[in-house]
Every structure is written in structure tokens, then in C-alpha cells.
Amino acid sequence: MISSILVVDDExxxxxxxxxxxRTQIRDGTMSFLFARDGVEALAVLAGNQDVDMVLSDIxxxxxxxxxxxxxLQERDENLCTVIVSAYSxxxxxxxxxxxxxxxxxxxxxxxxxxEATIVKTIHHVEAMREAQRRQAAAEQARASLSRYFSPNLAERLASSADALDLGGARRExxxxxxxxxxxxxxxxxxxPEVxxxxxxxxxxxxxxxxxxxxxxxxxIIGDALHVLFGAPADQPDHASRAVACSLALDAFARSFQEDWSRKGVALGATRIGAHAGTAVVGNFGGGRFFDYSAYGDTINVAARLQVANKALGTRICVSSSVAEKVPHFCGRPVGNLFLRGRVEPIRAFEPLEAEKCASxxxxxxxDAFEELAAGDVRAVxxxxxxxxxxxxxxxxxxxLKRLLNGESSTTINL
Structure with missing residues (x-):
């Protein structure tokens, strides 16, 4: 790397x-020099040469x-250092x-x-200063990008880690x-479109x-649909609890949003939510021009299908037992054992509820009715x-009730 030095002196x-x-450094391409006879000429030289690293100036x-x-130079906030050359007097x-x-x-x-020693020391200082500024700029850019996907606190933590979002995936809970x-x-x-x-x-x-x-x-985010992860990219031991709490809050917001727009004459459908917990391969996938923070695996597929299952079940939120079992004092209604598309084993599903409704x-x-259904008791109807x-x-x-009236008599449901 060549260091560019502007010498300002009228001698x-x-x-x-x-x-x-x-001459050796100039020939080797490690240093280059520009010259000006006074401050006015120096400013003109700097205006035409943006790569100057330091100024060596007489008084x-x-x-x-x-x-x-x-x-x-201070007013211009130039990203360079000035060394003064003058007599002891x-x-x-x-x-x-x-x-x-x-x-x-x-x-x-x-x-x-x-x-020469002073020039070398100054150039090293300039390089360190510019590297720090580059890192700060990169961190700010990372924060701006990460804030689209992550909570502010998590984005801050990730932006400060150079390898937090390297290409590639890892298996996570x-x-x-x-x-x-x-x-x-x-x-x-x-x-x-205006609406x-x-x-x-x-x-x-x-x-x-x-x-x-x-x-x-x-x-x-695809249109109106969201895919949300808990437990990635940072570990969250309570990821299932967060997913349930978030689901209930999303449902409350969506119902309020639906009512607000209904008063404006726009009929919105319900927001359906599905959640499942387990292992998935999570990471930043893509290439030099495109990055996609994604998760892959059966855990992701099941969550997506539980969201779809709400349509048949009549629920707005449907979570698997793998979520419910990880939530201390989970509050919700059992839905049944769901055979989802592409799976040979049923998934036990629940409809989470707010604590007040759960105690009603x-x-x-x-x-009680569900217990009767599970036991094959005819009183379930x-x-x-x-x-x-x-x-x-x-x-x-x-x-x-419709299932029972159609002759079904168990909690196993084939969707």
C-alpha cells in the first residue's frame, strides 16, 4: 500500500x-509526495487528491x-494527520x-x-484510525440491516460480532x-392500492x-405472512415460552387490527398462527450478492402446516406438544392428534389461551368434553x-361436534 504525503513549505x-x-521509498512504491508552497496551494492540492494520508507543514x-x-483542515474534517515542521525558536x-x-x-x-520515523509512525496511526472508522461504518450498516430481522438488542449484539452471520448453517434448538x-x-x-x-x-x-x-x-416476510424464529441466531433456552407468548400477543393485535379496518369498511380475514419446536438447520445462506437468513428442517415444515391446520380446526393459534411441554404452566385447550401432510406420526396439538380464559x-x-371424546364416551356429543x-x-x-356427528369417535384427526 502506497502512503501519500503532502509537503507544505515555501523553501x-x-x-x-x-x-x-x-528516493528508495518512492521507487519501491511505498511512499509518494505532493508539494505546495503555502496553505492556499495545499488546500487546492488536497481538493484534487482525495487519497492523501498525511500533511507535513511548515508554520x-x-x-x-x-x-x-x-x-x-480541522473544519474540513479531513481523515488525515498533520505533522508540523518548524524551528525550536x-x-x-x-x-x-x-x-x-x-x-x-x-x-x-x-x-x-x-x-522518516515520524512519517512511518503517523501513517500507522492514520491506518489504524481509518480501520476503526471502517469497522464503525460496517457495524452501523450491519445494525441497519439486522434491525430488519432482529430485535434491537439482538441486532446490536450480532452487529458487534464479525462472524455472527457468516455464510453457512448450524443445527439449533x-x-x-x-x-x-x-x-x-x-x-x-x-x-x-392507495388503501x-x-x-x-x-x-x-x-x-x-x-x-x-x-x-x-x-x-x-412474504406479503402478509411472517416466519419467526426463537432460539436463533442467539440461544434462548425459553424459546418455546417466547413463541407462545408472542403468538398470543400477535393474535390480540391481529384481532384489534381486523376490527379497526372493519370500521373503515375493509373486511380482513383472521390471522392464523402455527408453532412447533425442535431442531433445525439455521444460518445465513447465499453468496457474494445475496444473503438469506433461513431455517430448514422438519421443525419448520410442521410449524407451517400447523398454521394451515387452523383453517380446518377453526382455531386461530395451533401449537404442537413439543412447544406446550416446554412452557412452564402452559395454558391451553387440547386440539387432538393431527396427521399432517407428509408425516406418518400424528402431532399432538393445542390451542394456547390467555390465563384468564384458561381458568374459565x-x-x-x-x-371435560375432550376427555369424554378421548375415552370414547358417547356423552361427548x-x-x-x-x-x-x-x-x-x-x-x-x-x-x-361435526366429527362426532359424522361418526368419528377419537382425538386422532386426519387433515
């Missing part, structure tokens, strides 16, 4: 002397002296220069061995969560804010029928 012989003394010069040049001015930001000084008459706004494709075809833009933006911002509040990672008499009545009469909006109870 006519100095240019020849420097070129002679540093006493015509038109603009070294002290004024130093002040001008000029020590007061040298002190003034150092107080104004000069990096070092060399006395006249010039000792060229001392000058995660909770995977999928959301989908039903009927969105149809809505896109019928709603004005769709604010609606979708507000929905995505609201949903992602909730994810970030639970320290989740937004792995994908209605939920207890459902639990009457129990589920009573639940539906009491609450016609209880679609999960309606789902089980």
Missing part, C-alpha cells in the same frame, strides 16, 4: 531534498501559514499547533532519520412460528414490533353440543 530546495532522501509561509491551514507556535490538533512535530533543520392473514390474496385483487399500501405496512410493522418485543427473529368455566367444560349452544363462536368445539 525552494526542500522538494528536491525530500525526493532525494526518500511560517506566505498567504496562509501552517496554523491557519491546520484550522482549515518557534516553540510557542508549535504548542499552538499541537493544541489545534497537529499529530506531531519535527524541528528544523530537519533530521531526515527522525523525519428453535421454536418456529408462522403467521398468515386469511383472504389476503383476494383482498389484493379488490382493494385500491392496500398503508394497510399492509401498518399490519407488518405492528406484527414485527411484537416479534421484536419478544426477542424473536423475523426470518421471512367454559374452558373447563371443553376439557352432548357435551360438545352444549358448548356450541353456549358459544356459537367456539369453532373448535363445533369442529369436534
Amino acid at each position: 525552494p530546495d526542500l522538494e528536491l531534498l525530500i525526493v532525494q532522501k526518500f 511560517n509561509m506566505p498567504r496562509m501559514d501552517g496554523l491557519l491551514l491546520l484550522a482549515k 518557534d516553540m510557542v507556535n508549535i504548542r499552538t499547533a499541537m493544541n489545534r490538533g497537529a499529530y506531531d512535530f519535527v524541528t528544523k533543520p530537519i533530521d531526515f532519520a527522525d523525519l 428453535v421454536a418456529s412460528l408462522f403467521t398468515d392473514l386469511t383472504g389476503f390474496t383476494t383482498l389484493v385483487e379488490t382493494i385500491d 392496500l399500501g398503508p394497510l399492509l405496512n401498518d399490519y407488518i410493522v405492528g406484527m414485527t414490533d411484537i416479534v421484536f418485543a419478544h426477542d424473536g427473529t423475523v426470518a421471512k 368455566a367454559e374452558t373447563q367444560a371443553y376439557m 352432548a357435551s360438545f353440543a352444549a358448548l356450541v349452544v353456549r358459544n356459537t363462536e367456539d369453532r373448535l368445539a363445533s369442529f369436534h
